[in-house]
Amino acid sequence: MMSFHETNLLSVTKKQFIYKLQANLGILISLMIIQLLALLLSTAGVSSMSVGTNLTIINLKIISGDIIIVFTLIWAFIVGYNTAGNAYRLDYHFVTNRLSSNLASGCFLLLTSLLAGITATFCGVLLRVLLYFWRDLLTTKGLSMAPALLMKGSYVTVLYACLLSALGYFYGMLAQRNKALTVLIPVLFFGSLFAAAKDTRAAQLFRQVLVFYFSESSLALFTLKIVLTVALLFITIILFTNRMEVRK
Amino acid sequence: MIALLPLLTLLPAILIFLVLGKTRVSFRRTRFVFTVYLVFLLLCTGAAFITAAAVETESALNKEITEIDPETSAGEFYAALSEGRVAQLPEVEKNGYWSFTYPGQELSITTAEGEHFEPSIVIERKDINDETIEITSYTSSLKFKGNYLVSPPTVRRRGEKYLELTNGTSNVVTTYIFADDWTMQQFSADRRFPDYHWKLHSLLGEQAVVIRVPKDLQVEVGRGFHVVSLINSDS
Numbered sequence: 246m247m248s249f250h251e252t253n254l255l256s257v258t259k260k261q262f263i264y265k266l267q268a269n270l271g272i273l274i275s276l277m278i279i280q281l282l283a284l285l286l287s288t289a290g291v292s293s294m295s296v297g298t299n300l301t302i303i304n305l306k307i308i309s310g311d312i313i314i315v316f317t318l319i320w321a322f323i324v325g326y327n328t329a330g331n332a333y334r335l336d337y338h339f340v341t342n343r344l345s346s347n348l349a350s351g352c353f354l355l356l357t358s359l360l361a362g363i364t365a366t367f368c369g370v371l372l373r374v375l376l377y378f379w380r381d382l383l384t385t386k387g388l389s390m391a392p393a394l395l396m397k398g399s400y401v402t403v404l405y406a407c408l409l410s411a412l413g414y415f416y417g418m419l420a421q422r423n424k425a426l427t428v429l430i431p432v433l434f435f436g437s438l439f440a441a442a443k444d445t446r447a448a449q450l451f452r453q454v455l456v457f458y459f460s461e462s463s464l465a466l467f468t469l470k471i472v473l474t475v476a477l478l479f480i481t482i483i484l485f486t487n488r489m490e491v492r493k
Numbered sequence: 494m495i496a497l498l499p500l501l502t503l504l505p506a507i508l509i510f511l512v513l514g515k516t517r518v519s520f521r522r523t524r525f526v527f528t529v530y531l532v533f534l535l536l537c538t539g540a541a542f543i544t545a546a547a548v549e550t551e552s553a554l555n556k557e558i559t560e561i562d563p564e565t566s567a568g569e570f571y572a573a574l575s576e577g578r579v580a581q582l583p584e585v586e587k588n589g590y591w592s593f594t595y596p597g598q599e600l601s602i603t604t605a606e607g608e609h610f611e612p613s614i615v616i617e618r619k620d621i622n623d624e625t626i627e628i629t630s631y632t633s634s635l636k637f638k639g640n641y642l643v644s645p646p647t648v649r650r651r652g653e654k655y656l657e658l659t660n661g662t663s664n665v666v667t668t669y670i671f672a673d674d675w676t677m678q679q680f681s682a683d684r685r686f687p688d689y690h691w692k693l694h695s696l697l698g699e700q701a702v703v704i705r706v707p708k709d710l711q712v713e714v715g716r717g718f719h720v721v722s723l724i725n726s727d728s
Contacts, residue, residue: 300643
């Protein structure tokens with residue numbers, strides 16, 4: 246049956262976004278649990294160093310929210326991947342097209358990345374408060390962070406979460422297109438990790454990709470890099486899926 | 494076991510994803526639970542600010558650990574030690590004192606066989622023959638949980654003319670320190686504790702034993718000692 250209702254892209258995208266939000270909001274519970282698990286793992290310290298003489302040794306364990314952030318980013322990637330899969334199954338309860346579906350997914354991933362980034366950084370503060378009462382601290386310096394630093398940390402984590410969820414979404418879309426890519430992409434990724442362990446050209450390329458994001462010391466440039474990468478990924482997805490059938 | 498920790502944590506995480514993938518939590522309930530979580534995190538952040546403001550004004554250690562000058566602290570200690578004024582240094586404290594009456598003419602200072610006595614020693618000759626040997630242990634190490642990071646040595650008389658100094662008990666201290674997350678450090682000029690290793694050495698401080706002997710007592714120092722100086726001595 247054909248619909249005679251006039252629709253525009255914005256209203257369809259908005260409806261789809263709200264629908265996605267209501268259908269997938271349960272993932273926020275998994276985010277909470279993942280962050281609390283990472284918090285438990287972090288109580289032993291994320292890294293350590295030892296100094297000493299023949300008689301006295303100080304084992305210094307360093308506490309930070311790094312593990313919580315890494316777990317959150319893995320979660321963001323999985324959410325991106327799952328959203329791509331769900332887009333195929335759930336979106337066609339509406340009068341829709343690929344463009345509105347991708348835009349709604351993008352908005353949904355942006356919202357989840359925002360929540361994930363903020364909670365990950367603040368969960369790091371929770372870790373500090375807990376360890377203040379549980380552990381023998383050498384110094385209480387760093388128990389609280391300056392509000393500006395906290396905001397900066399949240400902002401950067403949100404950007405990383407956006408990048409990872411966009412990558413997950415991209416991978417999910419490729420996997421939907423061709424199931425062989427589901428296997429091929431991880432093989433290529435982990436293969437390049439092994440290559441990175443050796444001093445080869447592939448390793449240098451891989452390192453350069455990592456350095457491009459992780460070693461950027463200007464916040465403005467970092468933001469630009471992430472925004473451009475995410476935009477590029479979504480434009481590719483939109484162009485790539487626009488010619489696909491309405492529903493497989 | 495430690496190597497298995499990431500796996501042990503990832504397994505429940507995977508299970509959670511599998512279970513939650515099949516269980517549908519209602520929109521309202523999810524929103525409520527997540528809002529409670531957000532509020533809890535915000536309250537904890539507030540608590541961290543209040544607690545930090547309360548404790549950082551009390552703790553002298555906070556200042557010492559960040560403003561410590563590792564280049565000069567050891568140098569100052571040994572300079573003061575060789576000049577006989579180590580007790581006057583503000584960061585140095587006495588962590589042991591022993592006194593023996595000794596009427597003999599010769600004294601031999603020894604340590605347990607094959608042991609290297611860790612603290613440096615200084616032998617100071619008194620101006621009088623009071624037949625008393627005084628041994629004082631000094632340390633510039635910090636106190637952690639009410640105790641010095643280094644233990645004082647054991648001092649005892651052995652036989653007729655021997656004074657035996659042995660190292661104090663070994664200490665292994667495990668402690669924790671907070672660092673910024675890597676998402677914060679990426680844009681800060683000082684990355685994670687570049688000189689922290691060296692600063693920790695300074696926290697251990699230096700240790701020395703000053704042995705004050707009567708004016709005319711002949712002293713022989715055995716193997717295993719690092720003698721920094723002989724004060725008021727001809728040889």
